[in-house]
Amino acid sequence: MKVYKLAEAEEKFAELIWQHEPINSGDLVRLCEKEMNWKKSTTYTVLKKLCEKGIFQNKNAVVTSLMTRDAYYAQQSIHFVEDTFGGSLPKFLAAFVSGRKISKKQAEELKRLIDEHQEG
Template sequence: MEKLFEGEYRVMEVLWDSGPVSSTQLVSLCGERLDWNKSTTYTVLRRLKNKGLVRHQNTVVTPLVTREEVIRAQGEELVRRAGGLPLFMTAFLSGRKLTAQEAEELKELIDEKMGEG
């Protein structure tokens, strides 16, 4: 999946929250939520369509990827750039204290993933 720039991600959030919408509705929603004009919305929409992330057919705009798919792809790219998951986690958590709940949730996730092997 190609990298999503901030504006592209924000339009995807509008689409994920609203579901398939007409392009007119999308312009209105982006105006309300992002304070964008029609031209900006259509420019970003064209980029998303060219990346294969949305379908714009018969004036209806439909997201073709889920929020989870995008977050996973972006996360994998960050981990790759960091040089692996341990290095990423070290950098991500440096200077930050985990709450007891966060630590427990991470332990559970690690235990779950270790069992999938």
């Protein structure tokens, strides 16, 4: 799986697309001008870059995602655990809950997720 790491401005731009898709590219330009103070050329440059990465597509002047917001953030989470905790989910969870209590509901949800994704 290819890992996409977006810069802060690219991520904000991606969020705008995810929130408004499908969006006409002209409307996207106006939205970026309003929300990010970008010029038309900046919007199209960043859009082209993210299309080349396979995150979005711009067909017939309509921008849509090829990678959902959830898929992007799931990928970022996996990459974070791999880089920071050597890929160890137990080490990540231990660090995450360190010094705090989780609710019974949260514990049950974690148990359910573990059961759902357990091998064999």
